[in-house]
Amino acid sequence: MRKYLLLFLLIPFLYGCPPPCEQEEQIDNGHLSNAALSLVPYQQAEIYKFKHTNGYVIEFSTERSSSTLYMDMNFNCGPTSKYEENTTTLKSDYPIFDINLYVSNSEKDYNSVSIFIGRSAFAFKYSNSNGFMSDQFQDSVMINTKKYYNVERLANFNTFYDELAFADSIYYNQEIGIIKIKLSNGEDYTVEN
Amino acid sequence: MAKTIRWKIEIILALILLSFSSCGDDFALSEKYYYIENENKEWLIADSLVGEPFDMVDANGITFNFTGYTVKNDFSIGTSGLIFLPMPTKKSYRENYYLTNNSNYGLSFSMYLYASYGVEFGDEIHINLGDIIFHYDLKNKLITKIYLPNGSENWTTTSNDKTKIFVNVDELKSLNINHKTYEGVIHFSMKDNINMLTERSITELYYAKQWGLIKYVYKNGLVVERK
Numbered sequence: 001m002r003k004y005l006l007l008f009l010l011i012p013f014l015y016g017c018p019p020p021c022e023q024e025e026q027i028d029n030g031h032l033s034n035a036a037l038s039l040v041p042y043q044q045a046e047i048y049k050f051k052h053t054n055g056y057v058i059e060f061s062t063e064r065s066s067s068t069l070y071m072d073m074n075f076n077c078g079p080t081s082k083y084e085e086n087t088t089t090l091k092s093d094y095p096i097f098d099i100n101l102y103v104s105n106s107e108k109d110y111n112s113v114s115i116f117i118g119r120s121a122f123a124f125k126y127s128n129s130n131g132f133m134s135d136q137f138q139d140s141v142m143i144n145t146k147k148y149y150n151v152e153r154l155a156n157f158n159t160f161y162d163e164l165a166f167a168d169s170i171y172y173n174q175e176i177g178i179i180k181i182k183l184s185n186g187e188d189y190t191v192e193n
Numbered sequence: 194m195a196k197t198i199r200w201k202i203e204i205i206l207a208l209i210l211l212s213f214s215s216c217g218d219d220f221a222l223s224e225k226y227y228y229i230e231n232e233n234k235e236w237l238i239a240d241s242l243v244g245e246p247f248d249m250v251d252a253n254g255i256t257f258n259f260t261g262y263t264v265k266n267d268f269s270i271g272t273s274g275l276i277f278l279p280m281p282t283k284k285s286y287r288e289n290y291y292l293t294n295n296s297n298y299g300l301s302f303s304m305y306l307y308a309s310y311g312v313e314f315g316d317e318i319h320i321n322l323g324d325i326i327f328h329y330d331l332k333n334k335l336i337t338k339i340y341l342p343n344g345s346e347n348w349t350t351t352s353n354d355k356t357k358i359f360v361n362v363d364e365l366k367s368l369n370i371n372h373k374t375y376e377g378v379i380h381f382s383m384k385d386n387i388n389m390l391t392e393r394s395i396t397e398l399y400y401a402k403q404w405g406l407i408k409y410v411y412k413n414g415l416v417v418e419r420k
Contacts, residue, residue, distance in 0.1 A: 052253065052254065052255055053254075054253065054254030054255065055253075055254070056253035056254060056255065093392045093393060093413065094393075094415075095298070095300075095393045095411055095415065096255065096298050097298060097299070118297070118298060118299055119297075119299060164258060164260055164295060164296070164297045166297045166298070183297070184297075185256055185258050185297065187255070187256060
């Protein structure tokens, strides 16, 4: 009888402590390729300029660095993915916003690019075989009397601050990076090089 | 016999104290309410402007959109007591108003108006814009506290002390901005003698009765004004 009682008391403990997962497998996605890095065309220490609707030009300095990251898959019970992320920060002394761009190879089939401007967020995926993976891709766009090719129009997906939306959308291509930032108040910033 | 009576009295006293302590902070021997002077309530936002978004524009034509002010009226509770007693002997209720809003570029503004705690002190206004916080005694016209970026204590209200950041608050009868006159304005300013603030630090702000934030200036000289 005592044995059964002991077993009965042990059940909740055993249930609460499942055997640890064997997480020995690691998927190594390697380093970001030059092609992936070139999705964000900004160069370390370079100065980039954006012109506001009303004509004022704001300068941004560039910082760029890479780091290795790990991603647990399937709640620590699957393999670990090792990948690289490259961060680009465009910083200005002007009290508006910083721009942060991240490119990573967390997935094998495509590269992900995330862009944060103030409280707005944008992202796209680029497949080595198919190029930009988006419906908003345009062969060419005329912006402020200048024609840009292979342009991706990205919409803000951070709707947390609905009351004060900031950037509605951006225009982006692999050659220039951010071409235009459209604000929800009707103003915008256009690349000025 | 006397010893037994004393012992009983001690037990009764202990029980009384225990019963008080079980009441926790909800109980106090005395309670006092402190209210904001009516004349100082003029520093609040006019009812018609609560919740109304507004714009400010800088010298280069860049617009900063602000949400409308949210306003809360409450009492902050303070307790005090003798150290050997398990419950507070005095409980105070200090009236306060709290206003807040945000800009599309991520700048947040808030203002607390607190009732005075005693006759020698005035009601206090606490203003927070970006990384600057200052407290101002409306009766004595004094800065009572400042929080600077990086937690620095290097500030002074003495203008000839060049080893610290000079801070000053003055009250203006009126200020004209973009063809509009604002009556009753608090003007806060800082002079960075020790080069501690960044170019993106705000070093001047103007706060108007009934209107709230009407102007601020960055260290690099950039002026942002109510549209």
